[in-house]
Structure formats: C-alpha cells, structure tokens
Amino acid sequence: MKDCVVRFLPDEKEARVPAGETLLKAAEAAGVYVNSVCGGDGLCGKCRLIIREGEVKSRPTALLDRDEIRNGYVLACESQVLGDLRVEIPPETRLTGRPAFTGEEALRFGRVSPLRKGKVYAFDPLSRKIFLSLPPANMADNLSDLDRVYREVARQRSDPVMQTGLATVRMLSGLLRGGNFEVTATLGQRGKTVEVVQFEPGNTSTRNYGVAVDIGTTTIVANLLDLASGEVASRQATYNSQIRFGEDVITRILYAQEEPDGREKLHDSVVTDINDLINAMVEESGISLHDVTYVVAAGNTTMIHILHDLEIANIRKDPYIPAASTVPVIRAAEAGLSINGRGLLCCLPGVGAFVGSDVTADVICAGMDESEELSLLFDLGTNGEVVLGNADWLICCSASAGPAFEGGGLKCGIRATDGAIERVAVNLEGKLAYKVIGKSRPRGICGSGLIDLAAELFKTGWLDRAGRFVRETANSRVREGENGPELIVVPAEKTATGREITVSEGDLAIFIRSKGAIYTAAEALLNRVGCSFQQVKRVYISGGFGNYVDVGNAIAIGLLPDLPLDRFHFIGNGSLNGSRMCLASREALEAAEAVASRMTYFDLSTDAKFMGDFTSSLFLPHTDMEKFPSVAKMLKMSPSVTAKGRRE
Amino acid sequence: MKDCVVRFLPDEKEARVPAGETLLKAAEAAGVYVNSVCGGDGLCGKCRLIIREGEVKSRPTALLDRDEIRNGYVLACESQVLGDLRVEIPPETRLTGRPAFTGEEALRFGRVSPLRKGKVYAFDPLSRKIFLSLPPANMADNLSDLDRVYREVARQRSDPVMQTGLATVRMLSGLLRGGNFEVTATLGQRGKTVEVVQFEPGNTSTRNYGVAVDIGTTTIVANLLDLASGEVASRQATYNSQIRFGEDVITRILYAQEEPDGREKLHDSVVTDINDLINAMVEESGISLHDVTYVVAAGNTTMIHILHDLEIANIRKDPYIPAASTVPVIRAAEAGLSINGRGLLCCLPGVGAFVGSDVTADVICAGMDESEELSLLFDLGTNGEVVLGNADWLICCSASAGPAFEGGGLKCGIRATDGAIERVAVNLEGKLAYKVIGKSRPRGICGSGLIDLAAELFKTGWLDRAGRFVRETANSRVREGENGPELIVVPAEKTATGREITVSEGDLAIFIRSKGAIYTAAEALLNRVGCSFQQVKRVYISGGFGNYVDVGNAIAIGLLPDLPLDRFHFIGNGSLNGSRMCLASREALEAAEAVASRMTYFDLSTDAKFMGDFTSSLFLPHTDMEKFPSVAKMLKMSPSVTAKGRRE
Secondary structure, eight states: OOEEEEEEETTTEEEEEETTOBHHHHHHHHTOOOOOSSSSSSOSOOOEEEEEESOEEEOOOTTSOHHHHHTTEEEGGGEEEOSOEEEEOOHHHHSSSSHHHHTGGGTTBSBOOTTOOSOOOOOBOSEEEEEEEOOOOOSSSOOOHHHHHHHHHHHHOOOOSEEEOHHHHHHHHHHHHHTTTEEEEEEEEETTEEEEEEEEESOOTTOOEEEEEEEOSSEEEEEEEETTTOOEEEEEEEEOGGGGGOSSHHHHHHHHHHSTTHHHHHHHHHHHHHHHHHHHHHHHHTOOGGGEEEEEEEEOHHHHHHHTTOOOGGGGSTTOOOSOSSOOOEEHHHHTOOSSTTOEEEEOOOOSSSSOHHHHHHHHHHTGGGOSSOEEEEEOSSSOEEEEEOSSOEEEEEOOOOGGGGTTTSTTBOOSSTTEEEEEEEOTTOOEEEEESSSSOOOEEOHHHHHHHHHHHHHTTSBOTTSOBOHHHHTTTEEEETTEEEEEEEOGGGSSSSSOEEEEHHHHHHHHHHHHHHHHHHHHHHHHHTOOGGGOOEEEEESTTGGGOOHHHHHHTTSSOOOOGGGEEEOSSHHHHHHHHHHHBHHHHHHHHHHHHHEEEOOGGGOTTHHHHHHHTSSSSOSOGGGOHHHHHHHHHSHHHHHHHTOO | OOEEEEEEETTTEEEEEETTOBHHHHHHHHTOOOOOSSSSSSOSOOOEEEEEESOEEEOOOTTSOHHHHHTTEEEGGGEEEOSOEEEEOOHHHHSSSSHHHHTGGGTTBSBOOTTOOSOOOOOBOSEEEEEEEOOOOOSSSOOOHHHHHHHHHHHHOOOOSEEEOHHHHHHHHHHHHHTTTEEEEEEEEETTEEEEEEEEESOOTTOOEEEEEEEOSSEEEEEEEETTTOOEEEEEEEEOGGGGGOSSHHHHHHHHHHSTTHHHHHHHHHHHHHHHHHHHHHHHHTOOGGGEEEEEEEEOHHHHHHHTTOOOGGGGSTTOOOSOSSOOOEEHHHHTOOSSTTOEEEEOOOOSSSSOHHHHHHHHHHTGGGOSSOEEEEEOSSSOEEEEEOSSOEEEEEOOOOGGGGTTTSTTBOOSSTTEEEEEEEOTTOOEEEEESSSSOOOEEOHHHHHHHHHHHHHTTSBOTTSOBOHHHHTTTEEEETTEEEEEEEOGGGSSSSSOEEEEHHHHHHHHHHHHHHHHHHHHHHHHHTOOGGGOOEEEEESTTGGGOOHHHHHHTTSSOOOOGGGEEEOSSHHHHHHHHHHHBHHHHHHHHHHHHHEEEOOGGGOTTHHHHHHHTSSSSOSOGGGOHHHHHHHHHSHHIIIIITOO
C-alpha cells in the first residue's frame, strides 16, 4: 500500500501514513492536536478539518451541513487518506485541549510560536555560568584574585553592579591556584545587581540549570530549564498538598491564623511539594542538585507569601494588603528550597492581594504588554483573573469565580485528574459521549467537562437558559434527586466507583455563577475604559483549567465573550511559561517588572454597575442575547432548542 | 589675684588663669598642645612660644638665643602670665605629640580642622535610620507594606537600588499594624546598593551608632560614632593580640600556613579584640549592641584578610596577590563581629598586597586626592607606606621599614605604652631629660623617643653621622657593652624594672636602616615622577607612631625630608580617621573607592636606583648633606658637633 504525505496547516507539520488511514490517526502521527470527544466513533463531530488539496474518502455524517461539506469540511475520524493532502485545522478544532503545551517551550525564545506576535527576548538567563580562563598573576599584572575575576567578567559581559558573598571570596584563591587560574563563575541576577553566586573549578559552564515553578492553589507545576542551552530538560507537576488545609486561598489564610503553627505548616507543605518536584526533575535528567542555581516562581499573592513564610492575615482583611507585592530575591535555601546551597530564588512581581505574579507572568507570556492591539486575558484557575489592555495601559481584576471549575462545590465535580470526564458531546439524537482523562473508568466530571456538558445540553435543548432541565427533551436521563432535578451523566455500572455520576440543577446554578463572575469581570474592565468586546482583537486563555476548555462551548454558555474563534489564543500555563521566560531572559523579567508596576488593579466591589451586570449574566449564555449573537443564531438553527430552551 | 585671659594662636583657644600662672599651665587649661619633654623643668627648651600681645615675666634661659628673645620667643614653662595675652604657638612647638587627636572629630565634617583645606563631605552615614510615618493603607491606597515603605523612603531620600532581606520583610507587616504604621528603617550602604537592614517600631532614628576601626598590626583603635549626630561617642584602643603569634605581618602569615588552624586562630584573635573594643565603647556610652548597625574597618591588606578569614598565603609569595583588594560588604556577623545581628561590615578598599585600606584612608583623611598641590604622605606604623600625588595622580609604595619604630628588634625598645620613654632632650650641658608615657618609671624607649634621642645626641655632638658614639663628648654615659658601645639612657636605679635602659650602636644601626628605608621610599616616588622634595607643598604624617614624632628631630636624623616645618601636618591615625569619615559620609567612601582604584603601586624592588639611594641614606641625616641644608646649617652653629659629628 502506498504512503501518503499529509500536511497540516497552519502549523505546517506533516506525517507519512499508509493510504486508507484516517485523518485523525494522521494528525496524531504528525503531532498535531485535533479536537475529539468520542475518540473517533463519529459521534461528537468535534474533529472537523478542511481539505485544501488532495483527496479523502469520507463516510456520510449528519454532523456537517451542506455548506460545510461544499467548503471542504470533513470529520477527521470518518475520513480516509487516499493520497497526498494539505489539510487545514480550523480554529474550533484546535481551540480546545492541550495545544499550548505542544509548543510551549518555543514561546518567544528564538522560535516564536505561531500564536505569538510579540518580541523575541534575548536568551540571557537569570543565572549564567561563565568560564574564566584568567591570565595568571605576575608582578606586572598583580590585581587581587577577585579583581582579576571582575576584570574578565567585565570583558565578557556588561553587568554594572556586582556583589560577591564572603563564602565565595573565601574559596576563590585556592580554586584559582589549584586549577591553572581557570574557574567558572555563576552570576545570579539579584534585582538590579548581579551576584557572583559561586566559583567552580574548571569549565562547568554547560552544567547550569534553573527551575521555573507555577505555585497554583490547586496544582504546582515545574520545569527544569537547561540554562546553557535554553531547552526544557524535565517537567513535573503535583497537586498542591496545602489542599489538606483548605481548598481555596481564604480557607488557608484562616487556617494559618487559627491553627497553632498554621502558617508554618502551609509553608512546609509548599516547600516540600516544590522540593519533591525538583528532586524528581533532577533525577529524571541525571543531573545534580548542585547544578540547579536558580528558581523563578509565580503564583497568586497568598501562595508566594506562604513560600516565603510572610504574614498573610492582612490579605483577607479590608483593605487587603500583602506584605510585599514583589518579594526581594533571596537565597533559595532561606525559603527552604533545596537546590545549590547558594542558589537564588526570584518570585515574579505581583500587583496586589488578589492579582499575583501568576497574572504578571500571563501578560508577559501573551505579550499583551507589547501589542498596540487591545487584548483581553482570562486566567482560569481556582479563582479567575482578567486583564485588559495593550502596550500603553493594563487594567486587571480578580473575578472571585470560586472553585467550581476545579470541581469544587459540585456533587460529582473533581479536579482534572485520572478518571475525570474532561470532554462531553451530546449529538442531535440525544446520545451523550464523553472522554475521560487517563485510561480508567470515569470517577467524576471536571471543569472543562462541565462546560461541554452544559453547552451541549443547552445547544441540544436539554437545558434551558435558566439552567433548568427541559424534562420533555431530556426525560430519559433526568430524574428527581434528593436535591431536585439531576441528570445522570454516567450510570453506576460504567463508573470506576460504582456510583452514578450526576449533575443537578443546584450544581449547574453554582457553575453558572462562576461563569457569570468571569464574564462580568471582563465586561466591567471594558466598561471601565469605555470599550466593547468587539474592540478586543486578541483573547488569551491561561491557567491549568483554561487549557482544556472548548472555546465554542465556553461562548455558548456565556463564559467567554462571543467573538470570532480566531481571536482566541491559548497560552497554556501562563504562570509557568512566563516564569520560564523570565528565568531564561533578563529582558523578560524587566518586562514583568514593568507590567506589574503599571498594571492597575480594579476592585470590582467599588463598581456600581457590577452587581446588576453579574445578575444579568446568570443565564445561558446571558439575559441579553444581543451580547451573544452567534449563540442566538445557532439556537435559531435548531428549532427544538429555540422553542424549549428559551423559556425564561 | 586678678584673672588673665590667655589666647592661643592659631587655634584661637583661650583660658582664664590667675596672674602668675605659667604659660605651660595656661596652655593646658586652654586644651592647647604645647611640646614639652622635661615636663616644665626648663631643661628641654621644647615649649617655645611667641608673645604677640601682653606681658609675661620670664626667667633667663640659655635655650633661646638673642634674636629669638628679641622676636618675642619665650619658654612656656619659664614664663608667668602678668595680664591678658595673645600667644602664638610656632610650628616646631605644635608639630609633635598628639595635636591631631585633639581636633580629630572635627576633620572635614562641617567644622574643618585648621589643618584641612579639602572638601567638607556631606554628613550622610553608611547606615541611616529614617523614621517613616506612613499613611495607613486603605482601599484607595492599597500598596503592599514593603512598597509603602519604599514609597516613603523615596520621598525622603534618593537611593536608587534598594534591597531587603527576607527576615526584614517578614517582620514588617506586624510592626506596621502594631504601631500605627510608624516604623524606623535602617538603611545600610552595601556597595552601590542600599539594604533595608531592619525595621524597628516607632521612632528610633536617634539611636543609631557605627564603629570605625583601624586594625593595625600592633594596635587596634576604634571609635563609636553616633550616626544621628555625627559625634564620636566613645574611643577605645587595644594591642592587637595577634602579636602573640608574631610581631609583623610576614611572621603571622607563616604562622597561618604552618600551624594547625593557624589562620582561624589569627581570625578569632582579631575578632575578639574588636568585639572587646565595641563592648567597652557600648558600655561606656550606655547604649545597646542592637543600636550599632555598621562597622567600617581599615588596615593593611593582611589584617583585613584575617578579619574576613580569607586566604593570606599568597600575600607573601611572589607575585604577592591578595584574595581581594576590596572585600565586599557583608553582614558583620559573618565575620564574627557582635553588633546588631543584621548590621553590616564595610572594609575600605585597598590597593594591593602591601598597600592596604589604611593607606587609602590616610589619603582621604588628608584630602590629598583633592588638592592641586603636590603632597606627600608618610604612614609611620609597624611597616611604613609613602604616598605622593595630587588631585590628578597618586603613586604609593611600601617602605619595609621594619618594626624598629614600634620598638621591635632593639634591646630596650618597647611599644609606645605606659613606661615608654617617648620624648628625649639633651641640652648643651649634656643633661639628658626624658618624658615617660603614664605615671610609672621608665621601662624602655619607644620610636618617638628613639628619634629624639638619636637627633639630640647627634645635634649635641654625642653621635656622629655614621651613628657611632663620639666617646670624647659622651664619655660619661657611653661604655663598651657586650655588643659594642652603648649609651646608658636611664641608670638601673631609676627604671621600673631595676635594669638599665641602654641604646647600643647596633640598635642605632637597625634604627638608621628603618629611617633610611622610609626617606628613600619617598625619594624613589619623587624620582619616579621627576619631582623634588622642594616641590612638595604639604607633607602629611599618619600612623600610630607618626603622631608622636618631633618633626624637627625627624628631619635632623634624615627620616623626614628637610622642608620648612609649616609644610608638615599630622593627621593622627589616618586609618581610623579616614574610616570614620567614610562611616559618616557616603561621599567620602566614594572618594576612597576612587583613590584605591587610581592609586598606582610602585614596587621599589623594581627600581634600579633604590638600593644605591638606600645605602646613601644610612647616615645622619644622609650621605649627601645638600639634601638637608637646614641640618647642615644647624650643625655649623654648634662647633663641637661640626667638628666631631662630621668625621667620615
């Protein structure tokens, strides 16, 4: 059987597959992400592609309409490759799942991701090892050992303000004379100054690693970056084990205040988590902890305070004041982190109590601070922050979305972990398909699954605009539960636990409050500056949960604004990616400092219009359908939904 | 009996004394230093003053000639005050003893000493406590605690690069809220950056002290400076207890290399000494160690290395390389010093292995770096360094004078401590008068005493130009000892030990080598730049021993160049005074950094002419009498000296 070359646009990635293979498999072989919920069963209709050149053989499907078929749309799982192809992945097929992770390390370093339009920051990591082959001292050139080093450093680099610790000076003379005046100096950025962190004998300049870490309320994710090459050497993630002290930030602050040694326990917990991640990465990479000389961390302000064991009580008390928005660079060991004993820890600068360094990192990662175009950023994590602005100004707020998107507060809600239903599709025949993370049977439903479920139920007419089940339509799966009407998502016999997975109208009400809070926060920022959603040219989505969202569905329920899909861009874990960018580039860190200092925090509680707008948002997608014209249009296309779904 | 007002010029100090009192007592009452060896017995003729206005009653004396008497010269001890007086102290009467110490704290801070022509540095100490009365946070002004502090600091000062340690940030939130947002920040200079060293509740801005310390090879001297007022609160000095490991620097370096834990013992020794001084000053001033936030130290390069426990072995091995000429600022506790736990230690910058920060301090103290006039500086300590230059250039060398001036290597030589003969006069009748430090009987003779002794014996014809006793003249006191001819300075029955105090020709030979080394070093610097002594407009004398030298006698023996007395200026302990100036003024520290970086070290061993010139200097005052015209003139005035002293 002949081989065919399938080239995917716009990434220009390709795969060679035998004729007869499905397009879905070809995409997988090319390393190209294609949306799919049903896993290739032709049920969900998510894997839409457009054939630009070449021929495929497609099975008939009711999931595409005539116009679409005429324009070259096919379902990837239902189409066999017949020859060489050029295939386009339309935004709705790529704008879900994990696309941002695929190319994350390429972001803004030399190779710019196709999504990124911003500046390429020079590779100039916060910790630099430079090899110094010094001319041995003689009577005519009798500089002191330290001045000899400084002179050579000045020849190689232009770091104006240098400092060196006593322990480092103490070791220098012996090293120089023990090794033919050849040493490697580790230069660590410390604010505006550069510290000679250590000297090592000989040339160790290729053995230098840094850690970028996103300290989320729910998850902690770390990258080990080879600071000589700029490549990511290892990745690790874990749940934030502070969860045992409370799901959200406020609960943990209360814990710190009320429990004996509470703050210390929180601090120890996060330090242990990060050290575990670092150890795992170091082990995986076969390097030594001694070679890890720098850590850059970002996270919400409370997490960063806990890492440094700073006072957090004032963060939750009016007027909500952190100890420091920017914590000074310290030796990592001072915070309890186990890397090189003299290695440094830099936390990215934050804005205030409710907009932390994770959001600064998001902005840098997206490059919002450099674009003339108006951009909007949603950080969809345990809470939810929104940023609006451009190269001239930036305004941000915290959305108080609550933990619903992380599965918190919902009966069958779980985090996006093994066994979580992360994608749901409901077709016109009422068949419900879902996709589970990992290989196990489902245990519950996570945020992205909930968005899909709500959107699909709404679009197919099972759910009305108020978030109530339309019993006539959804009768087969909806029943009266203990707490009111509930939908059986997965019957007991098909779950990992042997218990049904259900979603009740009560669950949906919580969920709708969360999505409404985020949408209204963005709306409030736009109102504040007198702009409309239509003027927003780019929408960035960041955050652990954000990366798994189906943008079309998120619009359908009114979480995200109703804008053309090609304006949406995933930046992955912006907190992690921004931290890694700063670790790899002093320019990026300077940009982050500039962002944090000029970003204005807008306190939603001071906005007279906010509560009214929030109340209006507690519908699917919104009380005011003019704000969601594409959803209105779609609903009109499906009479059943228009008829039933629109009852008040 | 009526009171008379006696006013002394040029200091314009005055005293009110009863008529009939001696001028010597009046000077003492006015706090004016008047040279005197015999203590008021009319023997030494050192206490010459000039009556400018008013009347005195003087006893006849052979120690003044007719011209002098006609010009108003009197001996202070032999003249009684009869009415109000204006009395001038001529240079030869002030240029000895401790005059520099009298006004040392006035040097260059607001009140400029009459000796100083240089710039007055702004009072701006390296550690500054500033009281911050912050506007309490509210929703409209919700900066983080640290940013709130930084904002207020920026309002009060213009320190561009700030840093704050973790422990300091940790304490801030509680302090602000516990004390109505009123705190005092201690800002410590750390190279080009400023560290917020600590926060304290309330206003403690008047409780801030710093220590300036001169770490000499033989003595350690410290001042406690009130950093709020700029006043010296206390002074202490001690012998460097490292002396038990060796008299000079080279012996101690060998000790560090050869003894187990040798370097550590040296380090512990100097740290203990300094801590003892600090404790004594703190106790005397009734303050707390916590209030001492900064230490500035100067000393030779080996002493500074030992304080920091840096490698010293390479200082004595060709090509003589220190670990660091400028040791970075560290926390004082890192070096073992007990002040405020977060207080800082800054050692002034040095030039190289043999010209340390003590010499930089001298230059700053003298203001040589600012004057257009050519100046020469002698630092007469255990070794001896010489600096030549002006505002455009500075060149320095180390003279290798050896420890003779500190009493080392001589049979009856002792340091300038209680019981040391510090001044000697021999009158024309051959009567020998001496002055002892403290109230005890003499135990030995120190450097300044030796200079006086050699000069007076030489001038009165007891000693010839080769440093040999003229037996015909000095017969009564010179005898053949075990090691050749020796002079009995004090007979056994008048000493504290019951043993004679003697000086042999062998002692004098060692002493002459020392004085020759210093003179020739200065000559070599002048040769190097093509200048002569006559072009030198100001000669500064610094150093523990230097302060007790009678300049006229030092010229007579050829230690100092033969220049008019009014060109000589004592700057006291330049290392201490320069350190204190830097402690009190960032500008002064910057000047010291500039001096250290532009001062050229001239290695005398590379000077082809040096050894020949040194050999020529091993006479009294020199082989070439044209270099000492005033001495030649004086010798011609005393026929006996001309006849006997000039053989050879």
